[in-house]
Amino acid sequence: MASLDTEAMTTPLHITLVTETFLPEINGVANTLGRLYDGLRARGHQVELIRPRQNNDQRQASNEQLLLCRGWPLPGYPGLQWGQASMHKLLRRWKRHRPDVLYIATEGPLGLSALRAARRLGISVVSGFHTNFQQYTRQYGLGLLSRLLTHYLRWFHNRSNLTLVPSASQRLELERRHFQRVALLSRGVDSQLFHPVKRSATLREAWGLAEDDLAVIHVGRLAAEKNLGLLKRSFDTLCNAFPERRLKLVVIGDGPQRPVLEQELPDAIFCGSQRGEALASHYASGDVFIFPSLTETFGNVVLEALASGLGVVAYDQAAAAQHIRHGYNGVLAMPGDEEAFCDAARWLLEERETLRCVRLNARQHASRQGWAAVIEQFEAQLRGVCQVESSMPQTVSQG
Numbered sequence: 001m002a003s004l005d006t007e008a009m010t011t012p013l014h015i016t017l018v019t020e021t022f023l024p025e026i027n028g029v030a031n032t033l034g035r036l037y038d039g040l041r042a043r044g045h046q047v048e049l050i051r052p053r054q055n056n057d058q059r060q061a062s063n064e065q066l067l068l069c070r071g072w073p074l075p076g077y078p079g080l081q082w083g084q085a086s087m088h089k090l091l092r093r094w095k096r097h098r099p100d101v102l103y104i105a106t107e108g109p110l111g112l113s114a115l116r117a118a119r120r121l122g123i124s125v126v127s128g129f130h131t132n133f134q135q136y137t138r139q140y141g142l143g144l145l146s147r148l149l150t151h152y153l154r155w156f157h158n159r160s161n162l163t164l165v166p167s168a169s170q171r172l173e174l175e176r177r178h179f180q181r182v183a184l185l186s187r188g189v190d191s192q193l194f195h196p197v198k199r200s201a202t203l204r205e206a207w208g209l210a211e212d213d214l215a216v217i218h219v220g221r222l223a224a225e226k227n228l229g230l231l232k233r234s235f236d237t238l239c240n241a242f243p244e245r246r247l248k249l250v251v252i253g254d255g256p257q258r259p260v261l262e263q264e265l266p267d268a269i270f271c272g273s274q275r276g277e278a279l280a281s282h283y284a285s286g287d288v289f290i291f292p293s294l295t296e297t298f299g300n301v302v303l304e305a306l307a308s309g310l311g312v313v314a315y316d317q318a319a320a321a322q323h324i325r326h327g328y329n330g331v332l333a334m335p336g337d338e339e340a341f342c343d344a345a346r347w348l349l350e351e352r353e354t355l356r357c358v359r360l361n362a363r364q365h366a367s368r369q370g371w372a373a374v375i376e377q378f379e380a381q382l383r384g385v386c387q388v389e390s391s392m393p394q395t396v397s398q399g
Helices: 002-010 028-042 087-096 109-121 133-139 143-157 168-176 201-206 229-241 258-264 276-284 300-307 318-323 338-350 352-366 372-390
Strands: 014-018 046-052 066-069 071-073 081-083 101-104 124-128 162-165 182-184 214-219 247-252 269-272 288-291 311-315 331-333
Touching (some): 014 109, 046 081, 101 109, 109 143, 124 372, 311 338, 331 338, 338 352
Parallel strands (some): 014 046, 014 101, 162 182, 288 311
16 A cells, blocks of 8 residues: 555646746746746646736647637736636547646636636646735725625635645635635745845946945835835835935836836836846845735745845735744734834834844845745645545536
8 A cells, every 4th residue: 555655646747737827927926836837847747837828929839738828908917817718628628638636826717717627527626825816906995896706716716625825824814714625835935046145236336325325125016905105104214213324215016006106206216027137136236125015925025035135024924924033034013003014114224233133034044945845845735636536436517
């Protein structure tokens, strides 16, 4: 029996990833899925990717490893799309080449089609809860839509064998809302890409900063759900508390709120979206990282900032709660307490030695948070639902 179990744990799987967003699109979901996709392939699995066609896919054809479907613009998210419902196409494809397990990363029409097709064929499904869309709708004053969306998300995820969330706080929140079979799959960071050695004197000079000046940076999508009003308030607090020090606010990222922020923060530097080595250099050239968001399921940028050796100011939730010890490798405030958030930022700059130690500890902690262990855990979770499914009597579901 032990030899059979060992063989099952080493046999390559046919894994299908279904998502409405993927690299080179710039967002946390696409970044995470890119890491999982590459990691599973490196471990010898056959990985099939199903996603909407992107602008750079005009000459790309579908094949056994890739199915491109039609996409529709997602309101408020330029460059991102909903995937078109494709249930019958998926049924035909999977009857010919049946996957062992699906990972559905997004809950839009494409994800729903995949869920229904998998249930009809009796294929194991793991779903990922990557985005707090129901919280986003509250930010836009759509309370009724938020409740309806929560009902839909619960219905969707409770029809998968397992739902993966990136943080313990998110798991508790979903369980409180009666989501079933919820498990943790954290995130990693490329600590060789995001590294303090990428600090650029040339870039800081372009920002108008000398070596002893402080760059207060923010990285992320510039949208209403990111609570960016607190970015201005916390930066103003620092400027008022330390008038003798030269501080510059640097905003990295893009989104619908950028024109408003540029008006509210005329002295700030807006760098737009960055990626790869350029993004790593922008991080490392900062000193303090301000992250006021309250809607993250995780917040990959927090780990990237820690790996880059920045003093991080964040709310005590998601990635920050998981990776920051207050006063040791960053500073935290209770979620929603803006005064405490500003006080935490001010404390970080009161003593130069405090900031120096926090930054060293941040780098040390993040350097141990690689992707290898995350991908290994993900593989085990996918295998786990396959084994449970294979041990159960096969029934045909109508989804």
